[in-house]
Amino acid sequence: MTIINYIWLGERSLGALELFNVYSWKLVGCDVAIYTFHWGNGRAHDAQSLGLSQDDGVDVHDMHAILEADASVNDGDDPRKICADMREVLSSWYSRVWSSGLDGAEDKRQDQIFNMVDLTKSYIGATRLGIVLDFKVGPSPHLGLYSEAFTQKFISYTRGSLMVGGASGAPENQCIGTMHAEGTIRRDYAKLFSAKFKLGVDDFKTGFNLKKYDLFTTYHARSFMQLKKDALNVTLKGPDGLPMSPMYDVEEIADEKGHGPFRVFKRAGDQTNQSGGVKTTPSEVKALAKHVLDHETANFEGPYLAKMSRAWSAMPG
Template sequence: MIPSSINQAQPLNIYATSGSTHNQPPTGRTRNFTQSLAPGRPITASSQQAASVRDTLSGSKHITVNSGGNKVTINLVYLGDNELGALDKFNVHSWRSLGHEVNIHIHPFTEGLVRSEQSLGLAKGDANILSLKDTLKADVEITDANSPQKKMSEARGLLNDWLNAIPKQGKPTREHIFNMVDLTKSYLGATQKGIVLDMKVGPSPHLQAYTESFKDNLVSYTRGGNTAELPENQAIGTMQESDVLRSKYAENFNNKIKIFVSEGTPNHNDAWFNKLTGYHGKSYSQSKQWIDVATKTPNKEPIEKNYPVNEPGSVGHGPFRVYKHPSDQTNKGMTLTKPADVYSLSQDTLNKELKNIGADPYFYDKASEAANKLPR
């Protein structure tokens, strides 16, 4: 599936997973590649206050990490040279206001360009900024044969080839970008703890109902209906503490990439993204331990009308809210999302879901500032 999160202020910048920072620096090998973080701001509202406010959009309420909710790690991908857009920032700060960890995995298009919080339009401490190239380089040094990083060697090699093929002037083709994004999403979903999401995705008030299932399953989110019964790649990953599920997915996905590249590196300017999405879906299915949170309850029962979430032009379900019409798919050539609907929904999210529930006031204010800059 073609990623649908595209910043078109410049020729092309893509961000697929497609959130904001946590209160502590990342652990393990990614620590060295992270921009320094400001300490989290204190949350003063009580859990009792949070429990007293109900969400009028979806019939539920947010529970902040500070009030006892489970912390979720959100992994986002941003390839390109531009500043984040207003909706990107709104979702980054929404995740942060609830106390969740957000990493932005970046790679510039222009050779030698250094990306930072400031160049992304963020303040110091707003997000963990992680260099994709640095992560790939560090993963090569991991020798444990059972690690997902070791098992993703063919996928890593192909991703490095495609990243290195970006023209020095920073203008890759549309197909080249989509290929890199979809492969990056699967790579990070296989090797990093957390959920890889598009930047157009924010938390729904039902998030905490699903956080335990995030620990026991590979997470998927059906959106465009492009993969016919297979898991889609708009959400990839797991919050499982061990690497068991990630290693299963890594082995299955990498085996498919190994065959894919067996006759040489596929041309980066050809359209391979649908094939990559298919590889992802089949690899998830082979794990026998995945959940489509858009169609299933946390216990994997049919979701029916439960866990409703207002979205532009539709009602979704589950732990996430997508600020885009479900038929607004880049590979379908449709543009059905009305800016006024996104703006209105962002205001409802702020005033009916995030307000007065104990959200971090610093990040709530930043989310509000970003929402007010959305086109109407």
């Protein structure tokens, strides 16, 4: 069974789109885990604070507890040991937020949040079984065709053409991870990412107010591409590793076409780390969610379908 790992940092509960995608994954039989960090000093999210019910079957993890537990791992081949530098920086950032809060200036708050989110993505992708995705990503009708590939490859994808510092076709860090049971691919990714990250540990710790997340995207892209035969870019290749075929097309925002096992509820050119491009509107997101409900859920029933419908009703637009 595929595990979907989401990252959620902040005080508020999940919004309507986030809930819609969580329930979409549950509807198609996936496990969902959410790795959280609450801004409030000493506080931790649980299912209720995220707007979920206990019977939703979603695992909620607190990143403070995760990092503390991971620090006790001594096996040098364990990705949790390999990612010690990443953990050190994340711990310092989380502790800084708890002691001093986020910077009051909007641009600095944004940089701080994106720094934490992007580094947390790679840390969880390297150390936990499953596929880390942005909350704007849900399953496509082709998900089942990729399930075996998820167990054999490290997964990522290319989104748009605005990847900073990467070669053509380099993947974004909106998607990171593998269902490879032995963990050796995660270990290799952890080694590759950590080697790039290691020299900047002190700089990252003191540069919390600066825009660092572009570097993490680049580190991810380069590490992914160095995995070579163990990597699969699921928007460029089918589950067999061959170049993408139209049979894996996915309906997305405003008649855009995605490809592969995932659907992204955002325009391909609407990227947070870049200016320009046409921005996605709430009405476009809601229209795409309605398409999913109307055309892709006929073979499903049960409480998650009803929860998806309620989440759709709560979407703006």
